[in-house]
Amino acid sequence: MKYRQGTTGRVFVARVDHGEDLLAELKNLADHEKIEAGILYVIGAVKEAALVVGPAECTKPPVPVWRKIDDCREMLGVGTMFRDNGEPVFHLHSSLGKGDTVLTGCIRDDSEVYLVCEVIIVEITGTGAIKTFDAASGFKMLDF
Structure with missing residues (x-):
């Protein structure tokens, strides 16, 4: 463990409106406010989203299993934001539900808001935490 x-x-308390890309x-907020690291809480709904719902098998690096939704789902998410070479990198795990169908995974792409998403970002300072590419896992990992 490293810490x-x-x-x-x-x-920060933000509202992301209907049709906007969450x-x-x-990213725009993190850049504008120069947030180096933070914790994200998101509640609302998305019209479309692409998310990774787990690995195909327990291998390293993993082969991601992608799911795409386009049917307006309720959303509850929690995540982190750290920088990689100055760019914000989000790790946003969310549950997206409609009726009796729920998907849980990491939102990576196509995150169009339906109606509204309310977001709270708590800034973390003084850790020197960043994201760097890790060849063994195949994705950006937390580092110091």
């Missing part, structure tokens, strides 16, 4: 102690900084708007 660092930090402190909480600013707290991940793009979060």
Whole structure:
């Protein structure tokens, strides 16, 4: 295990509106406010989203299993944001539900908001935490 102690900084409360791209708007906010790291809480709904719902098998690096939704689903998500070479990298795990059907996974693409998503970002300062590509896992990992 690797870890660092930090402190909480600013707290942002945001509304992402119908038709907007959730991940793009979060990136814009992180860049505009110069947020280096943070915790994300998201509640609302998405019209479309592409998410990874797990690995095909327990291999390293994993082969992701993708699912795409386009049927307007309720959303509850929690995640992190750290920077990689100055760019914000989001790790947003969410449950997307409609009726009795629920998908849980990591939203990676196509995150169009339906009606509204409310987002709270708690800034983390002083850790030096970043994301760097890890060849063994095949994706960007938390590092210091």
